[in-house]
Amino acid sequence: MWISRRTDYATRAVLALALEEGDQAIKLDELAQRTEVPASVLEQVMPTLRSAGIVRSERGAHGGYRLNKPPAEVTLERIVRLFQGPLAPIGYATRRNPDPCPDLVARSLRPVWAEVRDATIDILDRTTFAELAARAKD
Amino acid sequence: MWISRRTDYATRAVLALALEEGDQAIKLDELAQRTEVPASVLEQVMPTLRSAGIVRSERGAHGGYRLNKPPAEVTLERIVRLFQGPLAPIGYATRRNPDPCPDLVARSLRPVWAEVRDATIDILDRTTFAELAARAKD
DNA sequence: ACAATCCTTACAATGATTGTCAACAAGTTC
DNA sequence: GAACTTGTTGACAATCATTGTAAGGATTGT
DSSP, rough: OOHHHHHHHHHHHHHOOOOHOOOOOOOOHHHHHHHHHOOOHHHHHHHHHHHHEEEEEESSSOOEEEEESSSOOOOOOHHHHHOOOOOSSSGOOOHHHHHHHHHHHHHHHHHHHHHHHHHHHHHHHHHHHHHHHHHHOO | OOOOHHHHHHHHHHHHHOOOOTTTOHHHHHHHHTTTOHHHHHHHHHHHHHHTSEEEOOTTTOOEEEEEEEGGBHHHHHHHHHHOOOOOOSSSGOOSSSOOOOOOHHHHHHHHOOOOOOOOHHHHTTHHHHHHHHHHHH
């Protein structure tokens, strides 16, 4: 699984929101600047985060985005999965609906890729945005 | 890092060669059948394995391919790296010549992707084709 | 009303991946 | 040495995902 740019952008945006101390709303243009993401791309990314319940938005003057949960309750895995779909490095090693593959492969290579997949999920799942924000502050 | 089809095909081919008991040469069409890979693609993959010293080839009648080393000395990491390049899940987290990224990201997200990268490399590096062949035989 | 802001959709450009093919080089068999 | 078998090389079209942009719509505050 290669992390797409949009996925990266989404994680940056959530991080920037997690760093905002006073529960302030940040408007899209401001977010775009802080994360160095093209505003036109954030325009597509933010609504996805919104309908997933990660962030909450307000329109009109003084509107913007803010986190919808404590940063400690948002894992990196959640964001990545939202934009990325399967986390396996190859189609026949996904957990749901794996692509078919020859028996030879299913008995030898597939378990290895599954191991990579699980190790990846493990890391992403135990990394919260509270932790990421803390690291970013140093 | 998403495993490309060619990379997958290469690992299959090496596995099939590792499974060949009597050090027999296997010709390309035979390999293609056993691994369920289009012969025209193996045509491109095998020379790469050859010039990397993984396999050895013989031309003419009764020609074909065979492993150039004991299967225990060929790691999955070697093959994947040969076809795949960097193993990091995102451009700014590679070991050599990482793409630039904002400071914010370099201090928070990048270390996580580096951790994923290292976990991946670790698994691939300790998996040899002797092991894969053993698993395939069950 | 007006301005600020988020929302939705369509889209063009780009680039990587995938598989195919044809011509060639090298070895084996008779 | 003629014919056959096999690997080698490079060019190529089709397909597909990704990336960024733009334009118009919806909602809210002043």
